[in-house]
Amino acid sequence: MSAPASTRKFPGSGALRETGQLFALGLDVIVGIFKRPFQLREFIEQSWFIASVTILPTALVSIPFGALVALELGSLITQLGAQSFIGAASVLAIIQQAAPIVTALLVAGAGGSAICADIGARTIREEIDAMEVLGVSAIQRLVVPRVLASMLVALLLNGLVSVIGVLGGYFFNVVLQGGTPGAYLASFSALAQLPDLWISEIKAVIFGFIAGVVAAYRGLNPKGGPKGVGDAVNQSVVITFLLLFAVNFTLTAVYLQIVPAKGS
Amino acid sequence: MGAEVVVEGLTKSFGKQAIWRDVTLTLPPGEVSALLGPSGTGKSVFLKSMIGLLKPERGRCMINGVDIVTCSERQLYETRKLFGVLFQDGALFGSMNLYDNVAFPLREHTRKSESEVRRIVLEKLDLTGLNGAERKLPGEISGGMRKRAGLARALVLDPEIILVDEPDSGLDPVRTTYISQLFLDVNSQIDATFLIVTHNINLARTVPDNIGMLFRKELVMFGPREVLLTSEEPVVKQFLNGRMDGPIGMSEEKDSATMAAEQAMFEAGHHAGGVEDVRGVPPQMQPTPGMPERQGARRRTDRVMSILHSLPRAAQDSIIESMSPEEQQHYGVHAGGRPAPSQRPAPSPRPRSGNGERIEGRLDDESVARLPGSEPSGSERGRS
Numbered sequence: 001m002s003a004p005a006s007t008r009k010f011p012g013s014g015a016l017r018e019t020g021q022l023f024a025l026g027l028d029v030i031v032g033i034f035k036r037p038f039q040l041r042e043f044i045e046q047s048w049f050i051a052s053v054t055i056l057p058t059a060l061v062s063i064p065f066g067a068l069v070a071l072e073l074g075s076l077i078t079q080l081g082a083q084s085f086i087g088a089a090s091v092l093a094i095i096q097q098a099a100p101i102v103t104a105l106l107v108a109g110a111g112g113s114a115i116c117a118d119i120g121a122r123t124i125r126e127e128i129d130a131m132e133v134l135g136v137s138a139i140q141r142l143v144v145p146r147v148l149a150s151m152l153v154a155l156l157l158n159g160l161v162s163v164i165g166v167l168g169g170y171f172f173n174v175v176l177q178g179g180t181p182g183a184y185l186a187s188f189s190a191l192a193q194l195p196d197l198w199i200s201e202i203k204a205v206i207f208g209f210i211a212g213v214v215a216a217y218r219g220l221n222p223k224g225g226p227k228g229v230g231d232a233v234n235q236s237v238v239i240t241f242l243l244l245f246a247v248n249f250t251l252t253a254v255y256l257q258i259v260p261a262k263g264s
Numbered sequence: 265m266g267a268e269v270v271v272e273g274l275t276k277s278f279g280k281q282a283i284w285r286d287v288t289l290t291l292p293p294g295e296v297s298a299l300l301g302p303s304g305t306g307k308s309v310f311l312k313s314m315i316g317l318l319k320p321e322r323g324r325c326m327i328n329g330v331d332i333v334t335c336s337e338r339q340l341y342e343t344r345k346l347f348g349v350l351f352q353d354g355a356l357f358g359s360m361n362l363y364d365n366v367a368f369p370l371r372e373h374t375r376k377s378e379s380e381v382r383r384i385v386l387e388k389l390d391l392t393g394l395n396g397a398e399r400k401l402p403g404e405i406s407g408g409m410r411k412r413a414g415l416a417r418a419l420v421l422d423p424e425i426i427l428v429d430e431p432d433s434g435l436d437p438v439r440t441t442y443i444s445q446l447f448l449d450v451n452s453q454i455d456a457t458f459l460i461v462t463h464n465i466n467l468a469r470t471v472p473d474n475i476g477m478l479f480r481k482e483l484v485m486f487g488p489r490e491v492l493l494t495s496e497e498p499v500v501k502q503f504l505n506g507r508m509d510g511p512i513g514m515s516e517e518k519d520s521a522t523m524a525a526e527q528a529m530f531e532a533g534h535h536a537g538g539v540e541d542v543r544g545v546p547p548q549m550q551p552t553p554g555m556p557e558r559q560g561a562r563r564r565t566d567r568v569m570s571i572l573h574s575l576p577r578a579a580q581d582s583i584i585e586s587m588s589p590e591e592q593q594h595y596g597v598h599a600g601g602r603p604a605p606s607q608r609p610a611p612s613p614r615p616r617s618g619n620g621e622r623i624e625g626r627l628d629d630e631s632v633a634r635l636p637g638s639e640p641s642g643s644e645r646g647r648s
Contacts, residue, residue: 122358130355133315134369134417135344141372 025139025220026213032137032144039145046149050111054157058106062161065102066168069093074177086173087184088191094165096196101248102165103157104207107150108240112215115146116236119219120229128220138220147212154208158201195259203251207244214240265559266294266457267328267346267424269314274323274333276306276313282481283309287323289476289486291425292567294560296451296458298468300492300503301478302512307461308352310478311427314459315347316340327425345373348423348456352430354414356402362389363398366417373421388416392446407434411443419450425457426450432464440464444471444549452551452558465504465542469493470549473564477503479512487575488568490586493545494578507538545582569595 069090077086119142122128128138173179218236222228269291276283283306291297301307312318314325316332325332330343356365366385370376376384389398392412402410411431418426428447432440444467451458462468468475469489476486479499485492492500502510509530511518518526530536551558565587572580584597592598 125358126351126353126355127357129312129317130349130351130357130414132317133344133347133349134372134421135341136369136372137341 021221022214022217025143025217026209028139029144029147029209029213029216032140033148035140035144039141042141043145043148046115046146047152049114050107050149050153051156053110053114054106054153055160057110058103058157058161059164061102061106062099062164063168065098065161066090066094066165066170067172069098069165070169070172070177074173074179078177083179084183085187085190086179087170088187088189090169090173091166091188091192092196094169095162095192095200097248097252098165099158099161100154100200100203100207101244102161103154103204104211104244105241107154107157107208108211108215108244109237111150111153112211112240113233113237115150115212116215116219116233117229119143119146119216120222120232121226123220123222124225124229139216143212143216143220146216147209150212150215151205151208154204154211155201158204162197162200191261193259195255199251199255199259203248206247206251210243210247211240214243265424265455268293269425269457269459270324270326271314272324272326274310274313274320274325276309276318276320284478284481284483287478287483289483291457291459292474292560292564293457294451294455294558295473295564296447296460296471296560297474297476297486298460298462298472299476299478300463300468302503303463305478305481307478308429311349311429311459311461314427315344315349345421346424348418348421348426350411350414350418350426350428350431352433353407354402354410354412356410356413356417358402361399361401362394362405362413362416365402365413366398366420369417369421384420385416388420389413391419391450392416408436408439411435412446415443415446419454422454423456425459428458428460428462430462430464431460432462432467437466440467445552447471448549448551448558449555451560452555455559457560463503465506469504469542469546473548473561479503488564488579488583489548490545490579490582491575494543494576494582496578501543504542505538506542507536509536545586547586565591569597572597 070086073089073093074083074086077083077089119128122142128142131138131141170181170184173184174181215236218232218239219229222232271287271289271291274287275285287310299307299310309318313320314332316335320333323333327343327346330339332340332343335343356362357368360368363385366388367381370381370384386398389395392415394409394412394416397405397409397413402413405413411434426447431443431447435443447458447460448471450456458472460467460472472489474487475489475492477484477492477500484497484499485495493504495501499511502512509526511523513522568575568583572583575583584592587595587597
């Protein structure tokens with residue numbers, strides 16, 4: 001229950017309140033996931049929609065990403081004389097870091113912005129109010145399926161990005177830099193290990209959740225009128241990006257503590 | 265029968281800005297009430313507070329024993345099922361056609377078969393004159409149709425309380441009257457409690473049983489229609505006449521200097537607006553012939569007669585005048601006179617419903633709408 005009369009103002013209180021409300025929405029969504037009835041239809045529609053707007057751009061972004069890693073590492077590692085480890089390094093970089101981030105950026109940029117705009121438009125047209133008044137929880141009916149959909153799509157896209165990124169790296173290394181195909185493939189498991197794949201997928205799911213919740217939160221609270229919706233979409237993407245990098249840093253640090261790097 | 269809504273001491277503010285303070289009123293079950301007030305006095309905010317979309321800081325809003333202001337989320341969602349709300353623009357779901365929009369509450373809250381849903385939806389669409397438009401999207405129809413579709417959706421669960429936010433906005437006078445007629449017909453059929461928020465004077469004068477008015481962050485008055493329509497309160501008179509001379513200004517209220525300056529202007533011959541002198545109590549609109557009698561109106565007559573002595577003189581006269589000679593005789597009053605306070609009229613005979621249960625106002629005298637500040641004396645309370 002909010003009691004604005006008793007809240008005090010101090011510098012930064014606004015930011016804290018927003019953060020708290022965002023967090024509260026995240027908790028509501030988690031609770032809502034386990035509540036019946038589950039909105040299967042909405043979930044499938046949203047999954048399909050987010051997938052359809054993200055698959056192509058993700059694939060297109062991940063090719064140069066793999067190539068970039070291969071190129072950057074290639075020249076450095078060749079000087080060190082460890083050319084046979086290029087494959088190992090690029091697999092590690094792509095699977096552990098690049099794939100979840102690229103996935104999340106695109107889920108947030110393409111899917112999240114659409115979710116935010118959709119919910120924001122519904123909010124200013126009083127559709128959300130109308131739904132609440134009809135005794136239907138908007139979080140349960142609209143937000144939960146969208147968040148779940150962005151989590152699912154992030155999970156699946158992450159696999160796609162990993163594969164395409166590695167293929168891109170392979171192509172650039174072998175075809176353009178004159179690397180040895182056998183060495184590239186053989187060194188795959190030199191540095192990378194199975195938990196890297198797990199953390200990659202876990203990251204993708206968490207990032208998908210963040211993207212969905214932030215988009216929904218900004219969409220449910222636009223500041224006044226259609227322009228407010230536009231601002232909300234903009235903010236949702238920026239907030240998601242900032243959160244992603246912070247969360248990614250934390251997750252990576254924790255992961256490296258729990259699972260020691262191979263060979264150490 | 266419709267549910268009774270008891271609002272006590274409700275106060276709402278956004279940040280430091282108070283919207284209204286200490287609003288106390290009771291919406292009698294099954295009666296049509298209207299809430300008037302200049303733009304920006306928080307009428308819509310009041311409506312949203314009643315359904316828990318906004319949380320007032322203080323006060324209570326009791327519906328069937330549930331306090332909307334403090335109840336749990338689960339209770340809130342349960343209680344909201346009693347409500348049908350018509351938003352200003354209809355608030356239809358833009359991605360669904362009219363049929364799915366109207367069917368939405370049924371599909372969410374009932375386990376009715378699709379054929380039954382279809383029957384109910386088509387019935388409500390027929391009621392609101394939207395035959396043949398069920399496949400249209402909300403974006404493809406006019407504002408008036410959206411409004412009617414919103415009403416159809418609000419009616420589909422047979423609500424006990426219907427809240428209407430500015431039924432006239434975006435509608436021409438004729439359609440406004442038609443939609444008012446629709447409200448009364450619906451009221452006579454399902455006996456729901458209505459609250460209409462409006463600033464349409466024609467509607468306010470002819471449709472509701474009770475009228476309230478918000479001004480200067482307060483509920484100026486709430487009571488039987490005759491009280492407000494015969495009121496000599498400057499703000500009420502100004503509002504009903506739509507004139508410039510009076511306490512209501514362009515922005516908020518006027519200060520005395522502005523008022524004096526304007527007064528001088530009007531005395532010098534400047535037109536203060538308004539076409540004619542709106543006064544008196546026009547006859548109330550009735551349900552279309554063939555509709556059942558409004559139970560709410562019947563209960564209201566009993567209720568008003570029981571508090572008649574506490575009303576202003578002009579309102580009393582107007583109420584008595586509006587009654588048929590038989591009714592006057594039944595309640596023991598005659599035009600120009602007033603009943604002795606001790607003569608409590610017996611409630612008029614009520615019809616019995618099919619199963620023999622008495623259909624009766626479940627409202628005790630203490631909780632019926634009263635004028636703020638005018639308590640009925642102790643001897644008047646309680647039925648004999």
